Each structure stands twice: as C-alpha cells, then as structure tokens.
Amino acid sequence: MMEKGDEKLVLDIDLLRRLSEAHGVSGSEFDLGQIIKDGLEGNVSRITEDRFGNIFAEKGQGERTIMVASHADEIGLIVKHIDEKGFIRFAKLGGIADQILPAQRVLIHGAKKKVPGVIGCKAVHVMKDEERKQLVTYDKMFIDTGATKEQLESYGVRVGTPVTFLRGMTELENDLVVGKAMDDRAGCFVLIEALKRASPKNRVVGVFTVQEEVGLRGATMSAFAVKPDIGIAIDTTIAGDHPELSEQDAPVKLGKGPTIVIADGRKDSLGGGMISNPIIRNWLVELAESNKIPYQLEVLEGGTTDAAAIQMSQSGIPSACLSIPSRYVHSFSEVISKKDLENCIELLVKAMESNTPF
Ligand SMILES: [Zn+2]
Numbered sequence: 001m002m003e004k005g006d007e008k009l010v011l012d013i014d015l016l017r018r019l020s021e022a023h024g025v026s027g028s029e030f031d032l033g034q035i036i037k038d039g040l041e042g043n044v045s046r047i048t049e050d051r052f053g054n055i056f057a058e059k060g061q062g063e064r065t066i067m068v069a070s071h072a073d074e075i076g077l078i079v080k081h082i083d084e085k086g087f088i089r090f091a092k093l094g095g096i097a098d099q100i101l102p103a104q105r106v107l108i109h110g111a112k113k114k115v116p117g118v119i120g121c122k123a124v125h126v127m128k129d130e131e132r133k134q135l136v137t138y139d140k141m142f143i144d145t146g147a148t149k150e151q152l153e154s155y156g157v158r159v160g161t162p163v164t165f166l167r168g169m170t171e172l173e174n175d176l177v178v179g180k181a182m183d184d185r186a187g188c189f190v191l192i193e194a195l196k197r198a199s200p201k202n203r204v205v206g207v208f209t210v211q212e213e214v215g216l217r218g219a220t221m222s223a224f225a226v227k228p229d230i231g232i233a234i235d236t237t238i239a240g241d242h243p244e245l246s247e248q249d250a251p252v253k254l255g256k257g258p259t260i261v262i263a264d265g266r267k268d269s270l271g272g273g274m275i276s277n278p279i280i281r282n283w284l285v286e287l288a289e290s291n292k293i294p295y296q297l298e299v300l301e302g303g304t305t306d307a308a309a310i311q312m313s314q315s316g317i318p319s320a321c322l323s324i325p326s327r328y329v330h331s332f333s334e335v336i337s338k339k340d341l342e343n344c345i346e347l348l349v350k351a352m353e354s355n356t357p358f
Contacts, residue, residue: 020179023164025076026211032072039192054222055208060200067228069306070187071212077163088143094213105166111156117145165332175338182334187234193345198352219306223313231310231319239325255337257294258344261321264300273304277318287350
C-alpha cells in the first residue's frame with residue numbers, strides 16, 4: 001500500500017531518462033527540441049523556437065510575464081584537430097576537470113554518422129616517475145575511434161564536430177538517480193512538469209535555453225525577446241553531503257529541497273553572478289513555507305546561472321534562481337534526488353499560480 005507522501009514520487013522517470021541521455025553540447029542542442037516538445041504536448045498554449053534553438057513554451061494569461069529558464073545544453077567537447085592516423089584532439093565546451101576525462105567513452109556527432117570513441121592518454125606503466133605525480137592535462141589526451149582519417153572524413157567528422165559522453169541514467173537507492181547532463185536536464189524536467197501541472201495566474205514563458213555552459217548566451221538573447229516582469233532560473237547546484245566536502249564549505253544537502261539562491265558568482269568575489277532580488281526571493285521563501293515545501297537557502301561561490309543574464313536584460317528584471325542539489329556536478333555521473341525534483345516542481349507550480357510581487 002502507498003503511504004501518504006509516497007505518491008509525491010510518482011515522477012515521469014522515462015522523461016528524465018530521455019533528457020539525461022540525449023546529446024546536446026553548447027551550440028548543438030538540436031536533439032533536445034523534440035523531447036521537450038513531446039514532453040509538453042497538449043499542455044501549453046504555444047511553443048516556438050528562435051534561430052539559435054532556444055525553445056519558448058507559453059501558458060496562461062495575465063498582466064505579468066514570468067520567464068522561467070532551464071538550459072538545454074550540457075558540458076562536452078568539440079573536435080579541434082584530426083591527425084594522419086585518425087586520432088582526434090579536442091577543446092572543452094564548459095568547465096570539465098581534466099582528471100575525469102581519461103578512458104571516458106564518447107560519441108562523435110559526424111554529419112553523416114555518429115562514431116563512438118574513447119579518450120586515450122599514456123598508460124601509467126609507461127609514465128616516468130615525475131609524470132606519475134602530475135595531473136595529465138586534456139591537451140595530452142586524444143579521442144581514439146579506431147577509424148582512419150579518411151573514414152572519419154567520410155562520416156562527416158571534421159574540425160568543429162561536437163562530442164558528447166556515453167552514459168546511461170541509473171536509479172540508485174533512496175530515491176537517488178545518477179546520470180550525465182543532470183546539469184541542466186533536471187531543470188528542463190522540472191520546467192516541463194511544472195508547465196504541465198500549473199494553471200498559471202499570469203503569462204508564463206518557459207524557456208529552454210541554449211549555450212548556458214559557455215556564458216549564459218541563450219538566456220541573454222531570450223530574456224531580451226520575452227521582456228519578462230520576473231525571471232526565474234532552474235538549475236543544479238553543489239550538494240556537499242559526501243565524505244570529501246565539509247558542511248561549512250558546501251552546506252547544501254541532497255533530498256532537503258531545492259535551494260533558493262541568495263547570491264552566486266565567481267569564487268572570492270561573487271562577481272559576474274547574481275544577487276537575487278530580495279522581494280522575489282522572499283516571495284519564493286513564503287510560498288515554500290506556507291505550502292510546507294522543504295527548501296534550502298544558498299550562497300554559491302564558483303558558478304552562476306541563467307538568472308544572472310535575465311536580471312541584466314532590458315532595464316533590469318527582478319530575478320531569482322531555484323537549484324536542484326547535485327553531487328559530482330560537471331562530471332558525467334551527477335547524482336540528484338527525486339524528492340528534490342518533486343519539491344522543486346511543486347514550488348515552481350505555486351509561483352506560477354500565485355500573484356506576483358511585481
Ligand atoms: Zn547548469
């Protein structure tokens with residue numbers, strides 16, 4: 001029998017899986033469009049797309065326009081050079097630590113054929129003593145597909161071809177899920193589900209933005225187009241509840257609710273980020289408390305979200321961010337909690353269905 005409270009976790013895990021396993025690095029988010037449109041089918045009044053691939057889903061009418069942004073792109077690689085033997089050198093799209101790259105399986109998105117490969121580097125056996133102590137940097141790595149240069153050319157693999165990581169989504173114990181690109185397909189999932197469930201009091205424009213990981217580019221263009229009264233970004237953030245992080249360094253925990261971000265930006269200065277609008281932020285806090293939805297307050301050093309771009313659009317858009325806690329952010333195995341997804345959806349639905357403070 002289902003206990004009261006358990007029914008909260010009946011989530012469309014298949015949709016989350018399709019989003020996580022879909023391939024779309026910054027600038028090549030094409031495969032996400034159909035999944036997002038299928039997920040929203042029949043539940044919004046209008047879906048449009050701009051020339052960069054930002055997808056706009058509208059629902060509701062009212063005096064105010066709320067823009068909710070989740071980014072569709074994921075961190076990945078791009079082909080920089082192919083040598084005479086067919087080995088591929090690459091550049092990074094988004095922040096990826098070099099130490100997690102060796103031996104990863106990848107998919108190279110040739111124009112005529114998708115080619116699987118593996119990231120190779122010198123094996124430890126043949127490293128000199130000095131080398132063993134050093135971090136292998138990505139410029140010392142390459143992608144091995146088994147194919148010759150001529151074969152790769154015939155598959156449409158050339159300079160600029162996008163490369164993604166091959167990782168299936170898996171469910172873990174205690175409502176946890178592990179998969180690639182949870183940053184920010186988990187946010188896309190939350191936005192789709194909230195748009196499906198909500199009967200908005202205002203005009204809500206959900207935007208699935210492109211090129212967030214390389215500098216909030218899709219949010220910058222789309223906020224200019226939407227001209228919202230309020231902006232909310234849905235993203236993922238660093239959960240610190242594992243043995244190698246202390247609570248004082250990263251106090252956010254998995255399963256304790258979405259975070260309401262107070263401020264974020266560069267480490268040491270919080271430059272280049274966002275100080276959330278206090279009225280919008282307090283509105284979200286009050287909605288969470290009055291509806292008994294768990295939440296965590298957060299100051300995030302070392303990153304920012306689409307909300308930073310939205311707030312600087314037009315003559316300034318009061319903005320805030322809801323983040324889903326995630327362990328191992330910007331790896332290819334990001335762990336999130338289904339409970340946080342549900343609570344983030346619920347809080348976003350309440351925001352869509354409430355009177356706005358502006
Ligand atoms: Zn993100």
